[in-house]
Amino acid sequence: MMPPENETSITRNPASVLVASRIQNACVRIDHPPNSSSNVSPCTDDRMPEQRQSTPARFSVLRESLRPITLKFQDVSYTVKLQSTKGDCCSSLEPKPGKTVLNGVSGIVRPGELLAMLGPSGSGKTTLLTALAGRLPGKVSGVITYNGQSFSSSVKRKTGFVSQDDVLYPHLTVLETLTYAALLRLPNKLTRDEKIEQAELVIAELGLNRCQNNVIGGPLFRGVSGGERKRVSIGQEMLVNPSLLLLDEPTSGLDSTTAQRIVATLRGLARGGRTVITTIHQPSSRLYRMFDKVVVLSEGCPIYSGCADGVMEYFGSIGYVPGFNFVNPADFLLDLANGVTPDTKQDEQQDFHSRGDHHEAQTSIKQLLVSSYKKNMYPALKDEISSCHGGAPVRSATGALTSRSSENQWTTSWWMQFKVLLGRGLKERKHESYSGLRIFQVMTVSILSGLLWWHSDTSHIQDQVGLLFFFSIFWGFFPLFNAIFAFPQERPMLIKERSSGMYRLSSYYFARMAGDLPMELVLPTIFTTITYWMGGLKPSVVTFLLTLSIILSNVLVSQGLGLALGAILMDVKQATTLASVTMLVFLLAGGYYIQHIPNFIAWLKYISFSHYCYKLLVGVQYSATEVYECGSGAKCRVLDFPAISYLGIDDIGWNVAALAVMLVGYRLLAYVALRMGQPR
Numbered sequence: 125m126m127p128p129e130n131e132t133s134i135t136r137n138p139a140s141v142l143v144a145s146r147i148q149n150a151c152v153r154i155d156h157p158p159n160s161s162s163n164v165s166p167c168t169d170d171r172m173p174e175q176r177q178s179t180p181a182r183f184s185v186l187r188e189s190l191r192p193i194t195l196k197f198q199d200v201s202y203t204v205k206l207q208s209t210k211g212d213c214c215s216s217l218e219p220k221p222g223k224t225v226l227n228g229v230s231g232i233v234r235p236g237e238l239l240a241m242l243g244p245s246g247s248g249k250t251t252l253l254t255a256l257a258g259r260l261p262g263k264v265s266g267v268i269t270y271n272g273q274s275f276s277s278s279v280k281r282k283t284g285f286v287s288q289d290d291v292l293y294p295h296l297t298v299l300e301t302l303t304y305a306a307l308l309r310l311p312n313k314l315t316r317d318e319k320i321e322q323a324e325l326v327i328a329e330l331g332l333n334r335c336q337n338n339v340i341g342g343p344l345f346r347g348v349s350g351g352e353r354k355r356v357s358i359g360q361e362m363l364v365n366p367s368l369l370l371l372d373e374p375t376s377g378l379d380s381t382t383a384q385r386i387v388a389t390l391r392g393l394a395r396g397g398r399t400v401i402t403t404i405h406q407p408s409s410r411l412y413r414m415f416d417k418v419v420v421l422s423e424g425c426p427i428y429s430g431c432a433d434g435v436m437e438y439f440g441s442i443g444y445v446p447g448f449n450f451v452n453p454a455d456f457l458l459d460l461a462n463g464v465t466p467d468t469k470q471d472e473q474q475d476f477h478s479r480g481d482h483h484e485a486q487t488s489i490k491q492l493l494v495s496s497y498k499k500n501m502y503p504a505l506k507d508e509i510s511s512c513h514g515g516a517p518v519r520s521a522t523g524a525l526t527s528r529s530s531e532n533q534w535t536t537s538w539w540m541q542f543k544v545l546l547g548r549g550l551k552e553r554k555h556e557s558y559s560g561l562r563i564f565q566v567m568t569v570s571i572l573s574g575l576l577w578w579h580s581d582t583s584h585i586q587d588q589v590g591l592l593f594f595f596s597i598f599w600g601f602f603p604l605f606n607a608i609f610a611f612p613q614e615r616p617m618l619i620k621e622r623s624s625g626m627y628r629l630s631s632y633y634f635a636r637m638a639g640d641l642p643m644e645l646v647l648p649t650i651f652t653t654i655t656y657w658m659g660g661l662k663p664s665v666v667t668f669l670l671t672l673s674i675i676l677s678n679v680l681v682s683q684g685l686g687l688a689l690g691a692i693l694m695d696v697k698q699a700t701t702l703a704s705v706t707m708l709v710f711l712l713a714g715g716y717y718i719q720h721i722p723n724f725i726a727w728l729k730y731i732s733f734s735h736y737c738y739k740l741l742v743g744v745q746y747s748a749t750e751v752y753e754c755g756s757g758a759k760c761r762v763l764d765f766p767a768i769s770y771l772g773i774d775d776i777g778w779n780v781a782a783l784a785v786m787l788v789g790y791r792l793l794a795y796v797a798l799r800m801g802q803p804r
């Protein structure tokens with residue numbers, strides 16, 4: 125059948141309007157919308173047989189009462205500012221063009237329903253999903269409500285979001301990943317053992333028992349399969365028993381059986397009283413039949429929003445019917461969203477070369493479909509959005525304030541979050557922190573420098589001072605460059621977990637600091653012990669301990685600077701470049717290489733922690749009355765040695781204070797930068 129050819133065919137068509145209206149109403153498949161007490165049992169039939177067998181009859185958080193959410197979105201539009209393509213310095217002054225990614229998308233999803241967003245690549249599915257999850261940066265126009273209310277932190281905690289890329293720690297096993305998620309996300313009223321039990325139940329529910337002790341894996345080493353990884357991501361969200369679950373292409377890259385299993389799980393979750401929304405690329409007809417509703421996007425504009433099994437009727441009513449060899453409704457919808465109809469398809473096969481004409485024809489078909497949606501489908505949808513009051517009422521005369529304020533609290537205490545994050549961080553990073561390569565690096569340098577400075581004494585004071593300067597610089601560079609990677613590497617995980625309201629930023633931050641400490645302090649301690657005694661520095665335990673504590677303070681300050689640079693720039697390349705320039709400046713201005721720095725630039729040494737460290741190291745090594753052999757039998761005061769006289773070994777208190785200020789200041793800066801760059 126031919127598509128409509130003139131404007132009259134897309135004007136408000138009473139027959140199409142009737143169909144569209146029926147499609148909207150027909151979507152309400154659940155006769156008795158789930159309520160907080162009886163909403164979870166219907167899912168059993170939809171689950172895979174293996175899941176039905178494996179679900180034990182223990183208490184499951186997945187079977188606890190829910191707070192159903194009806195999600196409505198009306199006229200959602202979103203525009204992004206495009207980066208200028210010109211590389212010259214003045215391009216930033218030009219106004220940047222905007223790109224409309226979403227244009228007037230509407231829909232309604234009730235508890236118990238599974239909605240699929242379909243559309244060609246780049247049509248705006250992910251953007252719409254992110255907007256519905258309340259995670260889209262910038263201004264989204266239109267109205268999005270959750271049980272009639274705007275997005276709030278209580279909705280956030282009841283929302284599960286599974287992104288297209290699985291953000292998981294590669295060195296943790298499936299069981300560990302879900303256990304840590306359970307410990308962090310489940311409320312304090314459950315004991316630790318009960319939380320672990322919930323993680324095991326989710327593993328059983330998702331059919332992950334066989335691989336529960338396998339590591340997740342990453343780009344450099346193999347772990348669980350793509351489908352298993354995806355199910356782990358879904359499991360992390362299932363643990364919070366979300367009322368609203370959003371998933372971005374959960375089946376992409378999976379074989380059809382695994383994809384079928386995942387969509388069956390989603391449908392089961394929906395039937396348990398949740399509102400489930402997923403984007404999907406190319407569903408098979410088997411998968412398509414599992415959806416309750418679909419939203420079809422074409423270049424950011426909706427061409428259909430309603431019941432999944434009403435698409436044929438709707439498009440038939442406006443003049444588009446599939447060809448005789450039609451099998452899959454999803455293929456038909458995607459063709460339409462691309463502006464391809466069965467007729468144009470046939471033409472394309474006949475005449476492969478007339479691409480320009482086809483492009484115009486496709487554009488006009490897309491425009492026709494969008495106009496048809498606006499005229500025939502949108503009014504019915506709009507009426508339904510404004511008339512429907514589905515879902516649990518969030519406001520009751522007395523209960524509203526209490527339940528809201530209690531839901532706004534974190535599910536677990538600060539201390540609990542700290543402990544779990546510390547344990548998880550130590551487990552995930554033990555390969556990195558205790559890497560043989562790192563230990564080898566430090567041991568080699570320490571032994572080599574011990575040999576180079578072998579038993580130097582005060583008659584070679586220049587060498588001794590050089591060793592002290594080397595201490596300050598080596599333990600300035602090494603921790604700085606290690607720390608730079610911390611936050612940029614963890615950023616995706618931090619964004620994901622903080623967006624779900626999993627923990628406070630402060631508990632994460634302190635757990636990270638504490639987790640890094642042991643190895644950050646053990647290596648310099650071993651290094652100093654070896655080099656100090658091999659290098660022939662003052663053979664006094666007190667002086668050694670003072671030297672060690674100065675070096676450890678230097679390590680902490682330098683690590684703080686690295687963390688701050690990483691957190692501010694969130695880009696390893698930029699941060700390492702800046703760090704190398706900074707350390708070069710500190711090296712030169714430290715007071716060892718150049719002893720007559722011009723006054724106008726001499727202030728640089730005051731911002732260098734290596735300078736303070738070096739001064740303190742010299743200060744504890746030599747006393748004011750000490751002498752050294754400065755010629756054949758002649759004795760000179762240490763204080764008169766040019767390098768030391770220029771440096772000065774007085775005002776130890778000021779140097780300690782400067783290091784202390786930097787120790788706190790850099791870490792505070794790192795925290796503030798992280799807070800500013802993260803969702804609250």
Ligand SMILES: Nc1ncnc2c1ncn2[C@@H]1O[C@H](COP(=O)(O)OP(=O)(O)OP(=O)(O)O)[C@@H](O)[C@H]1O
Nearest residue numbers: 204205206225243244245246247248249250251252
């Ligand atoms: N921040 C942004 N800056 C520039 N362009 C953007 C931005 N966000 C989205 N877009 C553009 O908007 C369009 C829709 O993107 P989106 O990721 O939502 O599409 P999609 O339908 O999910 O695609 P796919 O199926 O390939 O994942 C794309 O053309 C994308 O390039």
